[in-house]
Amino acid sequence: MLIPITMLLFGASPAPAATPHAPPSLATALIAPVRVDTYEGLLKEYSEAKANSRAKIKAAKTAKERRELRAARPAMDFLGRFDALGKSGDVRGYFWMLDEARRLGIGKKDREAHMLDVYGLIVMAPTESKHFLPALDRLSEEGNLKPAQRVSLLKRVLGRKEIASEARCTAQLHTGGLLLKSEVDSDQAMGKQLLKELIANDTCGKLAKEAEAVLAGISLEVGGIAPNFTGTTIDGESFDLYDYRGKVVLVDFFGFW
Numbered sequence: 741m742l743i744p745i746t747m748l749l750f751g752a753s754p755a756p757a758a759t760p761h762a763p764p765s766l767a768t769a770l771i772a773p774v775r776v777d778t779y780e781g782l783l784k785e786y787s788e789a790k791a792n793s794r795a796k797i798k799a800a801k802t803a804k805e806r807r808e809l810r811a812a813r814p815a816m817d818f819l820g821r822f823d824a825l826g827k828s829g830d831v832r833g834y835f836w837m838l839d840e841a842r843r844l845g846i847g848k849k850d851r852e853a854h855m856l857d858v859y860g861l862i863v864m865a866p867t868e869s870k871h872f873l874p875a876l877d878r879l880s881e882e883g884n885l886k887p888a889q890r891v892s893l894l895k896r897v898l899g900r901k902e903i904a905s906e907a908r909c910t911a912q913l914h915t916g917g918l919l920l921k922s923e924v925d926s927d928q929a930m931g932k933q934l935l936k937e938l939i940a941n942d943t944c945g946k947l948a949k950e951a952e953a954v955l956a957g958i959s960l961e962v963g964g965i966a967p968n969f970t971g972t973t974i975d976g977e978s979f980d981l982y983d984y985r986g987k988v989v990l991v992d993f994f995g996f997w
Contacts, residue, residue, distance in 0.1 A: 777821055779832045786836075789814040815843040829866040831875045834858050855884055856893075863896045867907040876907070880914035891918050909944035912937070917954045 777785075793814045800806040825833030837844070837858050846854045859882070862875050876897065879890055897903060897911035912934050919931030938944050938951040972978055 786818045815840050829869045831865045831871045834862050859893050863893050867904040876910050887918050905943045909947045
């Protein structure tokens with residue numbers, strides 16, 4: 741029976757002793773003493789374990805033996821160590837828990853709850869980690885979660901008093917952008933307010949420029965408003981793209997090598 745990931749990450753009663761061929765439960769893997777590894781070293785060790793597992797399955801002589809080997813998921817043996825890596829401040833340990841959900845035995849119906857739990861750990865991780873900002877970028881684009889769920893998680897970041905300035909600005913940019921896409925008027929109004937506050941914040945640097953673009957609806961996506969740029973015509977006259985607003989413009993990029 742699949743154990744809810746919330747119980748696994750925040751404590752559960754120890755599982756019964758496993759049979760010789762049964763994989764340790766998720767709860768056992770997390771409760772057992774763990775050591776903190778480097779992400780690169782741990783990932784290499786995990787890749788080797790998967791390769792060894794595939795070799796054993798291929799060499800198995802009976803269907804029963806193959807089933808037992810498949811049930812002994814290598815990911816289960818590494819869960820505790822990747823979780824410890826995440827708790828140490830390297831959120832890539834949590835990325836692994838998201839990416840390996842299937843290999844951890846988490847079915848499709850439980851995948852959303854698993855992602856919410858793991859992202860819940862990510863948004864409360866130390867913001868000093870160099871991987872924290874990419875984690876916020878990943879969360880904002882997480883297609884397996886609803887926009888409202890992503891906004892809720894990003895708001896947890898904004899609610900942290902001790903958060904670093906760049907992390908707050910990043911969370912504010914993504915939250916404002918997501919709310920701006922909502923069909924609810926109050927959400928859109930809140931999104932605009934967040935982006936305007938970000939633009940007025942001198943500590944947000946280049947993110948303020950990104951917020952201006954989001955607020956203006958500028959995007960490189962189909963249907964979006966193209967960013968402005970200046971150029972020179974073949975007659976040597978300078979122009980701004982926005983001089984041609986409302987007109988059909990064909991932009992031809994070329995170069996010489």
